[in-house]
Amino acid sequence: IYLCVQSLVLVSIVIMITDITINTKNLLWEIGHNRRHAADNDDTSLFRGFTSKVLLDSFKQLTDTATALMVIVFVAFRIPSKMESADQTRELVGGLSRIPWDSLDVSMESKKTDFFKLVKSLTGLISTEASLSTFCNIILIVSLLRVIQCTAVHPKLALLTGTLVKAGDDMFHAAILIMLLMGCFAGIATWRFGSEMEDFGDFQVTMQTQFMMLFGEFPDEWQKSMDLLLYTVLYIITLFLLVQNFLLAIIVEAYMKVREENEEYK
Numbered sequence: 001i002y003l004c005v006q007s008l009v010l011v012s013i014v015i016m017i018t019d020i021t022i023n024t025k026n027l028l029w030e031i032g033h034n035r036r037h038a039a040d041n042d043d044t045s046l047f048r049g050f051t052s053k054v055l056l057d058s059f060k061q062l063t064d065t066a067t068a069l070m071v072i073v074f075v076a077f078r079i080p081s082k083m084e085s086a087d088q089t090r091e092l093v094g095g096l097s098r099i100p101w102d103s104l105d106v107s108m109e110s111k112k113t114d115f116f117k118l119v120k121s122l123t124g125l126i127s128t129e130a131s132l133s134t135f136c137n138i139i140l141i142v143s144l145l146r147v148i149q150c151t152a153v154h155p156k157l158a159l160l161t162g163t164l165v166k167a168g169d170d171m172f173h174a175a176i177l178i179m180l181l182m183g184c185f186a187g188i189a190t191w192r193f194g195s196e197m198e199d200f201g202d203f204q205v206t207m208q209t210q211f212m213m214l215f216g217e218f219p220d221e222w223q224k225s226m227d228l229l230l231y232t233v234l235y236i237i238t239l240f241l242l243v244q245n246f247l248l249a250i251i252v253e254a255y256m257k258v259r260e261e262n263e264e265y266k
Contacts, residue, residue, distance in 0.1 A: 010075060016068050024061055063146055070139045078132060092122055159258055167254035174250060178243055182210055185235050192227060214240060 095118045100106050151157040186206040193200040199209045199219040209219060213235065222228050 013068050013071055013075075016064060020061060020064050020068065023064075027058060027061060060146075060149065063142065063149075067139065067142050067146060070135070070142070074132065074135055074139060078136075081128065081132070088125060092118055092125075155262075159255070159262065162258040162261075163251065163255045166258050167250050170250045170254070171247070174243070174247055178239070181238060181243070182207060185231070185239070186210060189231060192231070197228075210235065210239075 096115070099111055099114050101111060149161065152161040186203055189200045189210070190203050190206045194202065194206075197219060198205075200206045213219075213232070218232060219228070222232050
């Protein structure tokens with residue numbers, strides 16, 4: 001069953017590669033056409049021919065190509081590991097059971113050497129499996145983003161995806177501001193409360209605590225200390241009330257722009 005599923009994955013990859021090839025040829029033709037049009041209009045810009053649509057299509061092609069390559073690499077590693085897993089398990093378990101712990105003819109040092117050699121092999125297999133799982137998780141996330149991007153085919157759903165594209169630049173700068181503010185608050189909280197509270201033990205833990213505070217999970221007894229109360233109130237006002245409303249304003253503005261553009265095309 002596993003091999004059948006992987007075979008279907010490979011078939012889908014072949015279809016994806018074919019689609020990438022056709023779309024890339026069309027994209028190159030469009031770039032060339034835009035360049036010739038720009039040359040006829042005496043446009044000497046270095047990026048002439050690269051319209052926003054062409055750039056977006058180029059990003060889609062790069063995403064599809066990266067996804068196809070990652071899936072091929074994953075399957076190339078995954079199938080052999082699955083096919084050899086039974087033999088490897090049998091070898092490891094058999095090796096552990098064959099260690100003569102009750103024999104007086106074999107030294108304890110030799111027994112421990114064999115044992116830890118098998119344990120090292122086992123941890124190596126576990127590490128490889130964890131790496132493959134992480135790699136697969138990345139593939140799934142990239143594929144999820146591509147699925148969301150493909151929803152732009154539907155006119156109503158294109159309104160939502162278009163909003164994300166239109167708000168992308170402002171959202172990026174807002175994210176920089178948020179990380180800067182959270183970093184400053186985290187530095188202050190770690191310096192002031194790190195020696196007293198586990199929730200602010202170091203910078204990383206403090207960042208996690210601040211992230212959970214955005215969802216209403218505050219540190220224990222945060223009201224009893226005036227310094228902690230002041231820090232919490234300032235953090236909530238700055239990050240939750242002000243910045244969250246900035247984000248909502250960015251999304252609403254982008255949504256209205258995309259809606260107006262769609263109305264004009266109609």
